[in-house]
Amino acid sequence: MSTTDPLFDTDFMKEMLRQVRALDSYGVYDGKSAEQLLAPYVLSKEARAAIPILGDPDAVTLSRVRAFYNAIAVLVEKECGQMAVPLVHLSHEGFGRVLITVGKLVVLDRALRDAHRFGFESFSKMKTEADKQLGLAIEIVGRYAEVAGL
Numbered sequence: 001m002s003t004t005d006p007l008f009d010t011d012f013m014k015e016m017l018r019q020v021r022a023l024d025s026y027g028v029y030d031g032k033s034a035e036q037l038l039a040p041y042v043l044s045k046e047a048r049a050a051i052p053i054l055g056d057p058d059a060v061t062l063s064r065v066r067a068f069y070n071a072i073a074v075l076v077e078k079e080c081g082q083m084a085v086p087l088v089h090l091s092h093e094g095f096g097r098v099l100i101t102v103g104k105l106v107v108l109d110r111a112l113r114d115a116h117r118f119g120f121e122s123f124s125k126m127k128t129e130a131d132k133q134l135g136l137a138i139e140i141v142g143r144y145a146e147v148a149g150l
Contacts, residue, residue, distance in 0.1 A: 007123055008034045012130045015074050016041075019067035040064060041126055043119030056092045057115045065090070065098075065118050068130070069108075073100045075134050076107060080141045082148055090115050100137060104150040107137035 007013055013034070020037045021029060029037055041064060043051075066088050073086040082102050090096035094115035100108035110133070112118075120126035141148045 005035075005123075007127060010127060011075060011078075012071060012127050012134070013038075013123070015071040016067065016126075019071050019074075023063050023067060035123075038123065038126075041068070041119050042122060043117065044121065048117045048119060051117050053094060053114050053116045057090065057094045061116060061118060062088075062090060065112070065115055068118075068126075069098045069100065069110075072108065072130055072133050072137070075130075076100060076102065076137045076141070079134070079138050080148065082141075084137075088112075102137075102141055103148040105140065105144050105148040107140045107148075108133055 008017075017034055017037060024030075040060070066086075069086045069088055073084040076084040080102060084100055084102050084107070087099045087101070088096070089098075090112060094113070096112045096115065098108065098110040098112060099106055120129065
């Protein structure tokens with residue numbers, strides 16, 4: 001990575017970069033910095049407000065939503081040692097739900113609204129939100145380990 005920001009050395013940001021690069025089957029992102037790859041995840045309030053919510057969310061936006069929750073699922077799996085499976089379901093209007101399961105246990109359940117405007121005010125806020133979701137998921141796995149093991 002060509003960045004000096006220690007935020008990009010965290011497990012979550014490294015996994016986000018892996019997820020984004022995994023979506024790049026044609027090598028379009030080759031040679032781009034971590035900031036450039038993850039820049040679409042950062043939206044100011046003004047930029048978010050300027051995005052229309054009419055019509056279907058585009059494929060790029062949907063892939064960003066999936067990459068974010070896939071990264072959280074990978075870290076849940078890494079932490080608890082059991083397979084974590086993300087499910088992202090979005091309607092054509094940008095509303096839906098994200099579930100991450102471990103065994104028969106739902107460890108993350110998030111309603112999504114306005115997927116057209118999916119993003120965060122900064123990289124730091126993106127990581128903070130992911131850490132919050134990861135912490136809750138790990139806590140649920142610990143509390144209901146028997147169900148997670150099914």
